[in-house]
Amino acid sequence: MDEDYEVEFVERGDRKALFLVRGVTPAFANGIRRTMIADVPTLAIDEVRVIENSSVMFDEQIALRLGLVPLTTPPAEFDEDDVVTLSIDVAGPATAYSGDLVSADDMVQPADQNVPIIELKDGQRLELEADAVLETGKAHAKHQGGVSVGYRHLQRVEVVGDADEFEESEPNIVRGVVEIDGELVDTAEFDNDLTQKFPGKEVAVHDVEKAFVFHVETDGSMTVEELVNRATDSIESRALELEDAVSL
Amino acid sequence: MELTVTENLEQELRVEIAGEDHTFMNVLKGALLETEGVAAATYDVNPEQSGGQTEPILTVKTEDGVDPIDALKTAAQRVQEKTDAFRSAFEQAA
Numbered sequence: 001m002d003e004d005y006e007v008e009f010v011e012r013g014d015r016k017a018l019f020l021v022r023g024v025t026p027a028f029a030n031g032i033r034r035t036m037i038a039d040v041p042t043l044a045i046d047e048v049r050v051i052e053n054s055s056v057m058f059d060e061q062i063a064l065r066l067g068l069v070p071l072t073t074p075p076a077e078f079d080e081d082d083v084v085t086l087s088i089d090v091a092g093p094a095t096a097y098s099g100d101l102v103s104a105d106d107m108v109q110p111a112d113q114n115v116p117i118i119e120l121k122d123g124q125r126l127e128l129e130a131d132a133v134l135e136t137g138k139a140h141a142k143h144q145g146g147v148s149v150g151y152r153h154l155q156r157v158e159v160v161g162d163a164d165e166f167e168e169s170e171p172n173i174v175r176g177v178v179e180i181d182g183e184l185v186d187t188a189e190f191d192n193d194l195t196q197k198f199p200g201k202e203v204a205v206h207d208v209e210k211a212f213v214f215h216v217e218t219d220g221s222m223t224v225e226e227l228v229n230r231a232t233d234s235i236e237s238r239a240l241e242l243e244d245a246v247s248l
Numbered sequence: 249m250e251l252t253v254t255e256n257l258e259q260e261l262r263v264e265i266a267g268e269d270h271t272f273m274n275v276l277k278g279a280l281l282e283t284e285g286v287a288a289a290t291y292d293v294n295p296e297q298s299g300g301q302t303e304p305i306l307t308v309k310t311e312d313g314v315d316p317i318d319a320l321k322t323a324a325q326r327v328q329e330k331t332d333a334f335r336s337a338f339e340q341a342a
Contacts, residue, residue: 038271
């Protein structure tokens with residue numbers, strides 16, 4: 001059987017994208033979605049060596065917060081056992097931000113500079129060294145590259161006639177991206193309400209088979225494109241492993 | 249991924265695929281059901297808290313004259329065809 005897939009971007013940014021995929025089965029779409037969330041590894045701080053922590057928080061609490069700071073993870077540069085060391089040294093009165101983290105590796109930086117870690121008062125100080133490791137979202141949510149990944153069935157909207165003149169009009173809500181006359185339209189354009197787009201008309205809404213609109217947001221550790229590609233690679237490598245295992 | 253065959257009959261195969269979850273198993277099951285000669289394909293997996301068998305167990309039943317192991321191999325290739333097609337479609341759009 002021939003696979004005939006088609007991808008079309010609706011919205012495209014580094015960290016957030018919306019794209020339509022035609023031709024995939026629900027099982028495959030869900031496989032890609034789940035892989036983006038749980039099986040694409042990213043770097044995150046996992047171990048902390050505290051030199052001085054005179055802040056109001058326990059070391060463990062600081063460590064948890066540091067772990068949740070997204071770190072840029074360039075593709076194919078790191079292996080499962082690699083460790084990247086970062087350090088931070090902030091003396092109060094000041095707020096320690098993720099941007100104060102100094103990385104030993106230029107490729108690995110906090111994805112956002114302005115994540116507050118802790119507010120330090122006069123005389124308080126935070127100085128520590130941290131080790132970032134590569135893991136998957138399955139192991140801990142801090143390693144999740146995709147933070148908001150989902151898909152909707154593409155819906156096709158058709159005008160089928162005029163609405164009943166004397167019927168009280170009720171809102172007809174659709175969400176996401178719909179197909180109207182072969183065009184992809186963001187439903188936010190008409191306030192998600194089909195009665196605003198087609199006043200006085202009766203419309204029919206149908207699911208388009210094998211067409212899914214993906215919404216992918218990353219935490220900044222990689223771009224949407226990289227995340228999708230790495231998710232695809234992950235499924236492919238598992239299928240290859242299975243093929244090798246049964247071809248004895 | 250570690251395979252343990254628990255039943256290997258002429259038209260039925262039952263194999264435990266350790267280390268996998270719904271993510272891959274459902275894709276594989278979907279591909280198996282699209283494979284010619286496969287009469288039935290399913291997998292069973294229990295939640296971690298259940299305390300019992302938590303690795304997924306794949307069951308494949310085939311029609312006359314089709315080796316279930318061959319069917320599984322074909323399905324694994326099919327998954328790769330799908331990922332290939334998806335990757336090139338995505339790259340084309342990107």
